[in-house]
Amino acid sequence: METINTLQEFMLHTKNITYVLMVVALLGITGFWLFLTERDDD
Amino acid sequence: MSEDTATMGKPTLSPFNIVAGVILLVGGILTILRFTQGLDAVTNLSDYNPWGIWIGFDLLVGVALAAGGFVTSAAVYLFGMKHYHAAVRPAILTGFLGYALVVLALHYDVGRPWRLPYPFIMQRGTTSLLFEVAACVALYLTVLFIEFSPAALEWLGLKRARSIVLKLTILLTIFGVVLSTLHQSSLGALFLIAPSKLHPLWYTPYLPVYFFVTAVIAGLSMVIFESTLSHRFFSHKMDAAHLAEKDTVPLGFGKAAAFVLAGYFIIKVIGISAGNTWHYLATGYGAWYLVEVLGFVALPAFLYAVGVRDKNITLIRWTAAWTVLGIVVNRFNICLVAFNWHLPASERYFPHWMEIGISVFIVTLGIVIYRFIVTRMPVLYEHPDYDAH
Amino acid sequence: MSLSRRKFLGWIGAAGMTAAAGRKASAATTHHFEGYPESMAVLHDTTFCIGCRRCEGACNTVNELPAPEVPFTDLNVLEKQRRTTSKAYTVVNQKPGNASGPLFVKNQCNHCLEPACASACFVNAFTKTKEGAVVYDASVCVGCRYCMIACPFEIPTYEYDSAFSPRIMKCTMCHPRVLEGKLPGCVESCPTEALIFGKRDDLLNIARQRITRRPNNYVDHIYGEREMGGTSWLYLSGMPFETIGMRMDLGVTPAPELTAGALGAVPMVVGIWPVLLTGIYAMSKRKEKIAAEEKAQALATALADADAQATAKMDAAMEKAKQEKATAIEKAVKEALEAEAKARAEIEAEAEAAAAAPPQEAPDEDDKDD
Numbered sequence A: 001m002e003t004i005n006t007l008q009e010f011m012l013h014t015k016n017i018t019y020v021l022m023v024v025a026l027l028g029i030t031g032f033w034l035f036l037t038e039r040d041d042d
Numbered sequence B: 001m002s003e004d005t006a007t008m009g010k011p012t013l014s015p016f017n018i019v020a021g022v023i024l025l026v027g028g029i030l031t032i033l034r035f036t037q038g039l040d041a042v043t044n045l046s047d048y049n050p051w052g053i054w055i056g057f058d059l060l061v062g063v064a065l066a067a068g069g070f071v072t073s074a075a076v077y078l079f080g081m082k083h084y085h086a087a088v089r090p091a092i093l094t095g096f097l098g099y100a101l102v103v104l105a106l107h108y109d110v111g112r113p114w115r116l117p118y119p120f121i122m123q124r125g126t127t128s129l130l131f132e133v134a135a136c137v138a139l140y141l142t143v144l145f146i147e148f149s150p151a152a153l154e155w156l157g158l159k160r161a162r163s164i165v166l167k168l169t170i171l172l173t174i175f176g177v178v179l180s181t182l183h184q185s186s187l188g189a190l191f192l193i194a195p196s197k198l199h200p201l202w203y204t205p206y207l208p209v210y211f212f213v214t215a216v217i218a219g220l221s222m223v224i225f226e227s228t229l230s231h232r233f234f235s236h237k238m239d240a241a242h243l244a245e246k247d248t249v250p251l252g253f254g255k256a257a258a259f260v261l262a263g264y265f266i267i268k269v270i271g272i273s274a275g276n277t278w279h280y281l282a283t284g285y286g287a288w289y290l291v292e293v294l295g296f297v298a299l300p301a302f303l304y305a306v307g308v309r310d311k312n313i314t315l316i317r318w319t320a321a322w323t324v325l326g327i328v329v330n331r332f333n334i335c336l337v338a339f340n341w342h343l344p345a346s347e348r349y350f351p352h353w354m355e356i357g358i359s360v361f362i363v364t365l366g367i368v369i370y371r372f373i374v375t376r377m378p379v380l381y382e383h384p385d386y387d388a389h
Numbered sequence C: 001m002s003l004s005r006r007k008f009l010g011w012i013g014a015a016g017m018t019a020a021a022g023r024k025a026s027a028a029t030t031h032h033f034e035g036y037p038e039s040m041a042v043l044h045d046t047t048f049c050i051g052c053r054r055c056e057g058a059c060n061t062v063n064e065l066p067a068p069e070v071p072f073t074d075l076n077v078l079e080k081q082r083r084t085t086s087k088a089y090t091v092v093n094q095k096p097g098n099a100s101g102p103l104f105v106k107n108q109c110n111h112c113l114e115p116a117c118a119s120a121c122f123v124n125a126f127t128k129t130k131e132g133a134v135v136y137d138a139s140v141c142v143g144c145r146y147c148m149i150a151c152p153f154e155i156p157t158y159e160y161d162s163a164f165s166p167r168i169m170k171c172t173m174c175h176p177r178v179l180e181g182k183l184p185g186c187v188e189s190c191p192t193e194a195l196i197f198g199k200r201d202d203l204l205n206i207a208r209q210r211i212t213r214r215p216n217n218y219v220d221h222i223y224g225e226r227e228m229g230g231t232s233w234l235y236l237s238g239m240p241f242e243t244i245g246m247r248m249d250l251g252v253t254p255a256p257e258l259t260a261g262a263l264g265a266v267p268m269v270v271g272i273w274p275v276l277l278t279g280i281y282a283m284s285k286r287k288e289k290i291a292a293e294e295k296a297q298a299l300a301t302a303l304a305d306a307d308a309q310a311t312a313k314m315d316a317a318m319e320k321a322k323q324e325k326a327t328a329i330e331k332a333v334k335e336a337l338e339a340e341a342k343a344r345a346e347i348e349a350e351a352e353a354a355a356a357a358p359p360q361e362a363p364d365e366d367d368k369d370d
């Protein structure tokens, strides 16, 4: 287990994950909107 | 149309062509110089002043002025202001060209341009706001390209591809607004890391908000400004819908710009108060700050309002140009004038004429390409084979 | 951090889980970071510096930098205020000082505990090593020079004269030498006690002791202890630090904290903007739909009205037509009947007449046939 010793490292670690999550979020919310409105009649 | 196309096909010695030709020629020489001799040969950049006008003008101003694309498409497609529909394509086109030129300019500025994709493919410096800017600009350039592609596809007669792209309009518009919000504000946030170098009147934690709001102002004003120029020079290319917008666009966009400017003025004052930097207003930098805030924010807000109330299109147009100039002043202040304010005058930066030359070259390139496109593709008119998209 | 063997073995079992959970912050609950334990630093006691420029010379040698324009033995350059350049990682500057003569200050990368350059670099080219040095990797550097904008000490420099492989140039705290167990070049060459290398914690203690022992010789401040979140170069001075060209207005906020707010807003925008914008879109579309429906309805009502009127008119017309038709038929029938009756009467009359006529006429007709 690696320990994080500096704020810089902590930011790097969390932001790396955040960027991946943001991509997933953008794709996910698009998909969810389609799922949500699929049966709308217009 | 036919007359103009002929002119374009066979270059004539019109004043525009001569001037543009000379600029492009000189720019080409400077380009060779830059890429064979290094930055030192063409710039006044130094270890104290690592960023010059290629960042201050080409990147910061360029991106702000290209905001018209996202502002207009959001207004029309998301906020339902369908009556400005004809303004979308020219705005998207200028947006796309603007961003493309920004990326081109960055190739001049960075030391090793062939490594520009490195932040994505080699190592991701995710703690950097510049990473955020780079990612968003790259993505947004793609979005703008797709958004503009229907015009090119109509020109090329590729109906199937065009209809696929049109189905994505809303999705692309939303992505465009998200990406624009992010990188417009992040450009301001770039300076958050240097509180000791930027003058306290300009340094504030609100920088990202200011940059975003000014981008909206810039976008609105640029649409008016461009439509003025287009109506002046390309009105023979316009169809009835575009010609009809000659007055409605300045009135509507001018009204919006006036109100956003008013809001921006308020948050500027709040910024001074939050930073408790009132006393700096009495200094030389303070005077210059007041010129920026009163002369380029409060004044255009008022002039726009008068123009809208009196339906004075000429006044609105001049105000738009003035506001665009104000954006240039603001970006220059943050990146160049108020940056490194603590250094003695001898260490301060002033652009080399060749830096200015390259910037002029890039702007000219943009105008020439814009002219090429609007005289060929259905930008200022609806393509006869397609109905309103 | 020393672990007992048992504890270590115990952790191995959990290793699978922790690996999945990712890295753990040393103080995850408060997000406060103390930096690498046991990391090395240099203490620069400016009161001992004699301005001999030997550190500059040593730096030039160990880093294989280009030969200087004036030799390192020429001390006249000290009076001119210099800064780090792409050909000199460190410079010594002379400051006016006080009655007892001028002061000298060495300037180089301070190897921040939370480096602004590292926070700013978009390819993560800088690394704060556990030994204390902030090292730079030229093999990924794009040359955007944002690190130079970010560094509060104005240390990184750029090879502007190189067209094809410009690099950021800055002090490495002789990281390779330190890994070999050697002293940094400048420290090794220093003839006085102006530069000492050691663990940062120890050096802070030494510095404090020096201040306490000779309070008249020092200002009561260890520069670098807290500046910008702390640095791995520490300074002592006999004169206020501003007077020897070191900024006291940098504050103690570590660089990554300056941008944390803006960076934190990014995922919020990504998360909530699409929702907001789609909402606005849906609303404007709904408004449009309702408007369209209302229009359609209005149209329908109008049409229905028109329809009803039309039907009524048509009915009336039909009725009339029917009546007319009926009359016409009646009339026709009547006429037809009358005509028939008339015709029948005529035939009967003829027949009667024929019966009453003489029968001779018939043989006449037979003769003709012969």
Ligand code: SF4
Residues within 6 Å of the ligand: C108, C109, C110, C111, C112, C115, C116, C117, C118, C134, C150, C151, C152, C153, C154, C155, C156, C170
């Ligand atoms: S002094 Fe400047 S270059 Fe050195 S580590 Fe700190 S921020 Fe980076």
Ligand code: SF4
Residues within 6 Å of the ligand: C120, C121, C122, C123, C124, C125, C126, C140, C141, C142, C143, C144, C145, C146, C147, C148, C168
């Ligand atoms: S110049 Fe190089 S090291 Fe500095 S921030 Fe840019 S990519 Fe990173």
